[in-house]
Amino acid sequence: MGYKIGIDVGGTHTDAVIVSDKNEIVAADKTNTTPDPTDGIVESLDLVLKSSGVDVDEISHVMIGTTHCINAVVERKNLARVAVIRICKPAGQSIPPMYGWPDSLKSAVGATYWLVGGGYDYDGRKIGEFRDSEVRSVVREALEKGFNSFAVTGIFSPVIPDEELQVAEIIDSMSDGRAHVSVSHKIGRIGLLERENATILNAALTNVARSATNAIEEACRKRGIYGKLYFSQNDGMLMSVDYARQYPIFTIASGPTNSFRGASFLTGLRQAIVVDIGGTTLLAGMLVNGFPRQSAAWVEVGGVRTNFRMPDLVSIGCGGGTIVRFNDGRLTLGPDSVGYELERRALSWGGDLLTTTDVAVGLGYARIEGAKLVTDWIRDFDIKILVDAREMILRYLQEAVDQVKTTKEPLPMILVGGGGIIIPEDRYKSINGVSEVIRPVLFQYANALGAAVAEVGGEIEKVFSLDSGLTRQEALEQAKKLAVQEAVKAGAKSETVEVVDIDETFLAYLPSNAVKIRVKAAGKL
Amino acid sequence: MKVGVEDIKCLAIGAAILGAGGGGDPYVGMMMAVKAIEENGDVTLLDPLSIDDDMFIIPTAMMGAPTIMNERIPSGGETIKSLHALEKHLGRKADATMPIESGGINSTIPFNVAARTGLPVIDADGMGRAFPELQMETFHIYGISGSPAAITDERGNTCIVNTVDNFQLEWIARGITIRMGGASHIAEYPMTGKDVKATGIHYSISLGIKIGKAVRGVGVSGKTALERLIEVTEGTTYGKCIPLFKGKIVDLERRTTAGFAVGNVTIEGLDEFQGKTLKISFQNENLVAICDGEVIASVPDIISILDSDRGFPITSENLRFGYRVQVVGISTPEIMRTPEALKVWGPRYFGYDFDFIPLELRHKEYYSRARLPPEKMVKYRDILR
Numbered sequence: 010m011g012y013k014i015g016i017d018v019g020g021t022h023t024d025a026v027i028v029s030d031k032n033e034i035v036a037a038d039k040t041n042t043t044p045d046p047t048d049g050i051v052e053s054l055d056l057v058l059k060s061s062g063v064d065v066d067e068i069s070h071v072m073i074g075t076t077h078c079i080n081a082v083v084e085r086k087n088l089a090r091v092a093v094i095r096i097c098k099p100a101g102q103s104i105p106p107m108y109g110w111p112d113s114l115k116s117a118v119g120a121t122y123w124l125v126g127g128g129y130d131y132d133g134r135k136i137g138e139f140r141d142s143e144v145r146s147v148v149r150e151a152l153e154k155g156f157n158s159f160a161v162t163g164i165f166s167p168v169i170p171d172e173e174l175q176v177a178e179i180i181d182s183m184s185d186g187r188a189h190v191s192v193s194h195k196i197g198r199i200g201l202l203e204r205e206n207a208t209i210l211n212a213a214l215t216n217v218a219r220s221a222t223n224a225i226e227e228a229c230r231k232r233g234i235y236g237k238l239y240f241s242q243n244d245g246m247l248m249s250v251d252y253a254r255q256y257p258i259f260t261i262a263s264g265p266t267n268s269f270r271g272a273s274f275l276t277g278l279r280q281a282i283v284v285d286i287g288g289t290t291l292l293a294g295m296l297v298n299g300f301p302r303q304s305a306a307w308v309e310v311g312g313v314r315t316n317f318r319m320p321d322l323v324s325i326g327c328g329g330g331t332i333v334r335f336n337d338g339r340l341t342l343g344p345d346s347v348g349y350e351l352e353r354r355a356l357s358w359g360g361d362l363l364t365t366t367d368v369a370v371g372l373g374y375a376r377i378e379g380a381k382l383v384t385d386w387i388r389d390f391d392i393k394i395l396v397d398a399r400e401m402i403l404r405y406l407q408e409a410v411d412q413v414k415t416t417k418e419p420l421p422m423i424l425v426g427g428g429g430i431i432i433p434e435d436r437y438k439s440i441n442g443v444s445e446v447i448r449p450v451l452f453q454y455a456n457a458l459g460a461a462v463a464e465v466g467g468e469i470e471k472v473f474s475l476d477s478g479l480t481r482q483e484a485l486e487q488a489k490k491l492a493v494q495e496a497v498k499a500g501a502k503s504e505t506v507e508v509v510d511i512d513e514t515f516l517a518y519l520p521s522n523a524v525k526i527r528v529k530a531a532g533k534l
Numbered sequence: 535m536k537v538g539v540e541d542i543k544c545l546a547i548g549a550a551i552l553g554a555g556g557g558g559d560p561y562v563g564m565m566m567a568v569k570a571i572e573e574n575g576d577v578t579l580l581d582p583l584s585i586d587d588d589m590f591i592i593p594t595a596m597m598g599a600p601t602i603m604n605e606r607i608p609s610g611g612e613t614i615k616s617l618h619a620l621e622k623h624l625g626r627k628a629d630a631t632m633p634i635e636s637g638g639i640n641s642t643i644p645f646n647v648a649a650r651t652g653l654p655v656i657d658a659d660g661m662g663r664a665f666p667e668l669q670m671e672t673f674h675i676y677g678i679s680g681s682p683a684a685i686t687d688e689r690g691n692t693c694i695v696n697t698v699d700n701f702q703l704e705w706i707a708r709g710i711t712i713r714m715g716g717a718s719h720i721a722e723y724p725m726t727g728k729d730v731k732a733t734g735i736h737y738s739i740s741l742g743i744k745i746g747k748a749v750r751g752v753g754v755s756g757k758t759a760l761e762r763l764i765e766v767t768e769g770t771t772y773g774k775c776i777p778l779f780k781g782k783i784v785d786l787e788r789r790t791t792a793g794f795a796v797g798n799v800t801i802e803g804l805d806e807f808q809g810k811t812l813k814i815s816f817q818n819e820n821l822v823a824i825c826d827g828e829v830i831a832s833v834p835d836i837i838s839i840l841d842s843d844r845g846f847p848i849t850s851e852n853l854r855f856g857y858r859v860q861v862v863g864i865s866t867p868e869i870m871r872t873p874e875a876l877k878v879w880g881p882r883y884f885g886y887d888f889d890f891i892p893l894e895l896r897h898k899e900y901y902s903r904a905r906l907p908p909e910k911m912v913k914y915r916d917i918l919r
Contacts, residue, residue: 101606
């Protein structure tokens, strides 16, 4: 018998749940998110341990989804200085690393790079000569300059990673294993600049990741919890503490992903639209086989184009605390929000700002448990503004739903997050393309639950040339097999592993039938 | 006219709109040109009708898969190497370079070359939009030989190609491009100032910059992106942009045949187009737009799909179910609509069983109120009145 703890740090609240090994919910608690997220994590851990009465010896796993890394990137705080190495010469010199980055971020990571000989074509032929001696002199120089975090990116390394791995080995031996190395083929996809950017950000986050994981490990140890500690990733898979220290960038979108996974768990649905309405934003996305669909295009992180695995989300400034304004006959929603100050600044709590939640209260469709609401403002208020605002909220929701869907077929929609009250229940049926709206009980704990029930998985991406007698079907099978192997390597029970996502891209303007295949597999711990 | 960093950023957007859904993601080409201009100063853009007849011009471009170029970033000197190889082969130095295409990547490539060599760029190109093949050029249509051409890769390999005709040039250059790893850098269609005057599509580059400026400047004058787009295209050699449709993408079918992304996108009408359905067929570029069974625009006229909020172009590979889009038509210069030109890129070339009808004649009512450029006035005055 064992219990799992799931903790998720959100913008406003840090939530914790305890579930049994059969995923039955034992206890759930909420606390405020703290400036250093670690404090809130520890506090919520104590709360949920206390309210559940579960003995610490019985905790087998602790899963954490945290905002440490995204905060560090956005605030440019505690970032490591990164020595950037691009393996590309004679190609790849026209646009240097970090070109076009916001200055604040560039200087926070040290703005230093080297280009060395090497790199491959998509079909595996070498572009330039990779020389050990050249790499050694670069690494020596970087170490002398005091860099102890490296980001290494080679042309077409997602197809052939050899040279990136060789550079990593050289850094490892020259720094006696003290320096961190991020290699791009483990992080991003094809598209050199975007993958390199993600790799540099990853290398820059290693200090933050180390101190956060150490602090959380320490907190668990102090409480006598010896269960395994995991962090949840952008794609809904778990990673070990060691992996989280190596690839902190994969935690950057764990919040929305956890809520999607939780929505799937709470409803048992594996194909659905998920809408997560928090205090400031409405996030919409698709569950595909129980996981959030991944973004195929580049995604901006901290002002920089990246292409590592991120959920494909539509984000609209329409949360529960979004401010509604009426000026010169024009109604506007947000994009700003009162956020966690809802209970101080919104009209229904005696404040002076009209928010989307006030619209729901004013029109009488919101049920807010345990809140003593002020309602006298409604009497003097122009009801038409409230009605128009409600219609605008519904229109935003409709647009978000339309954008995330990929087929005409109606699909169920799962509505999670505390801000979900701004959608009137009697209008659930009028949302186009949606067969039914499900608002699960415990929707407010979807995130923490999503962390608690997360799986482990593996992903591969490779370009196959179909000219050499290889059929498309054979290429797909090869790719699937590799992904399953990755999942098992990550700790999944092999009998539970299944392929959850396949993505094929043919390379346009090329008659040579090259296809890029990405496969993801997942299984239970 | 001097072209600076901001102009290049505008050109990347404007040329993608003229690119009719094709031409690839302009990001890498744009960043290369921006960097080269930051380091070497602004580039001179020359009026194609004011240049000397005996000026010698070598157009430059990239060939192959944009996806490859996004991974195997060039070093920046490859296209220049092609240019120099062709100069050496011909025994004559180029006085200027020029784009061969108005589309995502290829409108910005010559600016990288120009900034680094000090050559000016001619404000013209040979497609007026994006097309997939080397012989789809007004240069070809009006008798200019694409070869000798020089093709270079990132390793430093250079080939000089001499072919019997421009179809052979496309075939052989494409083969070399594949051997060069799927993307290459080409200098081709060497020509004189007189040739540019006679066979080029004039002012397409400055128009691309203007269109990009208009779209990026949304809200500055209280006008929508669409209104500004209509404003800047009116009276140009192209012709006034026409809003063809507004709606939501409800179906998307795509397949790849012989390296081309082929498919259809179905758009359900919104607002004044409520109840109507538009279907656009594409082959990398958008070819034909059919509204409720009636063709409302076709190649070579430009059909562009814009995101309906900001007016930014959406290329064929980035189309997605559920997007709210504004579809616009931009009529093309008359040089692109002659019988010779339509043989190379009219609807029949792409397998459609109908003849090309210009936007002006498909939408007479709209264009009878438009200010037309002189050559279109001559052609359509009576019909439109």
